[in-house]
Amino acid sequence: MLPATFKLCAGISYRHARNMTGLRKTAMVAINHELSRLSGPGPSGWISQVRRRSSLLSSRIEEKAFSETDMSYIKQGEEALQKSISILSDQDGWQTEIVAANGDKVLSKVLPDIGKVFKLEVLLDQRPDNLYGELVDNMEQMGEWNPNVKQIKILQRIGQDTMVTHEMAAETPGNVVGPRDFVSVRCAKRRGSTCFLAGMSTHYAGMPEQKGFVRAENGPTCIVMRPSTEDPDKTKFTWLLSIDLKGWIPKTIINRVLSQTQVDFAQHLRQRMAAGYSMEAAQAC
Template sequence: MELCGDFVQELGGASGGSGGWGVPVNQIPLRVLPAFLGSAPALGTAHLQHFLTCLRRQAAVAISQELSRLASHSPGPSTWIHQVRRRSSLLSSRLEEKPFSEMEMSYIKQGEEALQKSLRILEDQDDWKTETVAGNGDKVLSKVLPDVGKVFRLEVVVDQPLDTVYGELVDNMEQMGDWNPNVKEVRILEKIGKDTVITHEKAAATPGNIVGPRDFVSVRCSRRRGSTCVLAGMSTTYGAMPEQEGFIRAENGPTCMVLRPLPGSPSQTRLTWLLSIDLKGWLPKTIINQVLSQTQVDFAKHLRQRLARPVPVAC
């Protein structure tokens, strides 16, 4: 198998692309690879990086070929072979992606941190207290965490399949202000890869202006594993979006929404929303608690109305 022929020629000297080893680069035994890499100063940084890229590509191709060989000797490919082949294909495609900058990586890590923290909170079933139970079964629970403060948990069932709910909350994120009166605007400031975004959200003032306008700058990430989707986020700083006149910069997170098909009814989706917000300013806790729990109940109502609207038919 040829390993990046242009690179072989650059290293090879007089013949065969041996790089002074007497064999083509693609035939260098793994046991002597450390010694080969030890010659990095002589090769130059650009040559070394190119070689490593080629080596990773070759590994991905070899894995894919071996999986195909295994599959051909069995009655039918097993589930794990499909999964590993898919991951191998993802690896090959990602080798061609532009690497993330240090700042982008920090945002990706913040999103992952928000996701992991949120799931740990939701996994702990102890000490949740009921705040509100609506007539349709929608429920808001709460608990106080030492390092976070009071968090709220909405549990609802939506009469729409998971893909529809996911599309509205993720793909159509910037349209949320069109159907949720508690949201004035959601704007994506930057996309990082396929799963992470930086957003600026403006919350509308509450009736009677009990709680004035707030805004948030957040990092959000989405993960989809099988039939479960997790949308997580937390506040972050973003140089291009300083504090705005007329708004108090509040903080949120860790927060997340978990979407799962209702067992036995794939046309319905169970939605769990963990909400953690510091509204800032001088507000009594009783007002804050009432506003946040009501915000979750209202969200479920407005989401149902949005999803129940007739879908425009293209001419």
């Protein structure tokens, strides 16, 4: 159910930057710090790559002279990544919501100023690059295989890592949750063998509130895809999700639906990837 947020991403309200250069530098320092915490003792290869690329991103931002609005979107995407990594790096306080028969697991915790967040942890029989290609490069096709998503449209691309999207949730049985849509800024990064897709809700002048839809908010949200330590052809897939659907919906219903939707998403993604590789094999014959 629910939205194109259940696609994977998105976030909280944003604030326009007052001093973009200072905010950008602060965000870079914070991201580096949180990446170190998430990786545990000692530097890792992908942490170092993210740090190097972050420095390159700062240089690229200076060179391209993005508009103030574009810069605000870039800053929001970095903020979503930083906040998500900070949440995921803290292993304390998580409570089990669902454990599926195949081992897929959803955990949750309540955070100050954010509320309840959910974390999906699954192992997928795909390499991170393949999953990244499906979830990022083929993002607008998600409605074809995820029943919870009606449509995703990329409204604007800013540089190589940032985009603004509009997501429409599919109708739910019994209309338990009425039609929702989301406008999100997304930060997509691929650093070595690890892939990230972070996001948060934003404002986009070209996509005002739509008739018949409630404009909901999501984030900070982030998907992290890393090769399994046991088998590099498999992926440790983690999805952090937080969402405010707005309206008068009991929290018990929202919590139950969100955790189940994450489990359903993992299964839909497995089926999509399996179908794609079956078609490739057939074409090769």
